Amino acid sequence: MNKLHLVFGGRVRDPQGLDFVDLDAVHLVGLFPDYASALDAWRANAQRTVDDAEMKYVVVHLHRLLEPSLGDKVG
Numbered sequence: 001m002n003k004l005h006l007v008f009g010g011r012v013r014d015p016q017g018l019d020f021v022d023l024d025a026v027h028l029v030g031l032f033p034d035y036a037s038a039l040d041a042w043r044a045n046a047q048r049t050v051d052d053a054e055m056k057y058v059v060v061h062l063h064r065l066l067e068p069s070l071g072d073k074v075g
Contacts (some may be wrong), residue, residue, distance in 0.1 A: 004066070005038035006031055009045055009057030018058070029057070 007029035011021045020026060029045055032038035038059045049055035 002033040002063070003035065004031055004033065004062040005035055006060040006062050007038050007041045007045070007057065008060070009049070009055060011054050012056045013054075015053050015056065018056075021054075027057075031062070035059070035061075 008026055009029065010023075010026040013019045013021055027045070029041050032041060042057050042059050046057045049057070
């Protein structure tokens with residue numbers, strides 16, 4: 001099993017939180033097979049919007065949600 005990661009971003013109410021304002025406008029960057037490639041995608045998008053404090057991109061560790069009992073022991 002790959003360690004799947006999801007990268008997405010959008011406008012948030014508070015830059016320190018994860019309350020996205022408009023879920024219809026969330027930018028789905030993509031799914032990535034490892035953290036390194038997800039981090040590269042996150043960094044590229046976060047840097048592109050660095051001047052907008054209300055834009056936030058995140059990396060979600062999908063493998064932890066799909067197989068929580070395995071933690072980071074997979075692969």
